[in-house]
Amino acid sequence: MDEGNSSQKVEVESAYVVLISFEFVFILHFVNEAMGITDKLCQALQNQSQDILNATHLVSSTKKLIQQFRDEKWDDLLATVISFCKERGIDVPDMNARYVVRFGRSRHQQEDFRNEHYYKIDIFNAGIDSQLQELNHRFSEHAMELLTLSSALNPREAYEFFEVVKLVLTLPVSTATTERAFSVMNVIKTDLRNKMEDEFLSDAMMLFIERDIAATISADSIIEDFEDLKRQRVPFS
Known part of the structure; x- marks a missing residue:
């Protein structure tokens, strides 16, 4: 903003306005919390030595933690973001006031609703529901049941049961x-x-x-x- 030419200054100033907005700070905190829940599962699934039972347990526990985050952590997240913004002089909107689009075109303005509705329903709930939908799609009940059953295969006389193991691995x-x-x-x-x-x-x-x-x-x-x-x-x- 200080050293660029006129066009660069305008572009950077616009980006800076977005970066110091309450909405941007809220989304960063939300993503940090949500990705923190799924990070352990992602790391475990990349571990080639991960056993099946532990992997299925991690999937189930991750789904529960994400749902718990959705049901119980909205107030905590909002309080954290508000505190963060106040400490840094970032304007905090009145959650009971009517939501007004700050960035983008006015035609994207939705029906009349409060700021709390926008941040809780359109960002918080929608983001978590998207994660849950993705996990349920990739780890359906049938797939989880198959993995659980395959973990119970008897390792003795491996050659005799090899065809069963091959079926599980190739399904x-x-x-x-x-x-x-x-x-x-x-x-x-x-x-x-x-x-x-x-x-x-x-x-x-x-x-x-x-x-x-x-x-x-x-x-x-x-x-x-x-x-x-x-x-x-x-x-x-």
């Missing part, structure tokens, strides 16, 4: 992906192919699941591989 987490996989399986194993062996069905499904890799393999190369196998066979005497 798609996304419901939409699962539905698409079953749709393709119905296309492959029709009424006319109802006697298809599981191994052949598994191979056909693998080609679909890894279709990006399969697309890079030409039919000619497959034919050549089979011809090479025939030439390598040694006839019995």
Whole structure:
């Protein structure tokens, strides 16, 4: 603001006005609190040695903490932000006064409501609901149940139960992906192919699941591989 040219000064001054606004300070404090709750879960999920039971527990506890933050911490957050602003000479709006858009175009002005409604409903509640929705989408009840059940697999005689473990590890987490996989399986194993062996069905499904890799393999190369196998066979005497 002191050393720039006229256009730079105007731009920086506008940005500075936003930075020292109550709304900007409120959002920073809100994001700091909300991200602090989910940070432990994010760090744990990036840990490759994380066991399944602990991960499911962290997901459940994170959801509860976020919901608790929504239900009980509004007053505490608002008090913290107001105290922060008063200590630094930042104007604090009257929460009971009518909310007026300070930044952006006037056409974005919503219906007549108080400042408290804007900060609590439009920012605080909406932000937390978005986080909960994302967690519920990524960690649905079915996915959590699958993870919990897989943690109960008996590690003894691993070779005998390997097929079960492989199934758990390869099942798609996304419901939409699962539905698409079953749709393709119905296309492959029709009424006319109802006697298809599981191994052949598994191979056909693998080609679909890894279709990006399969697309890079030409039919000619497959034919050549089979011809090479025939030439390598040694006839019995």
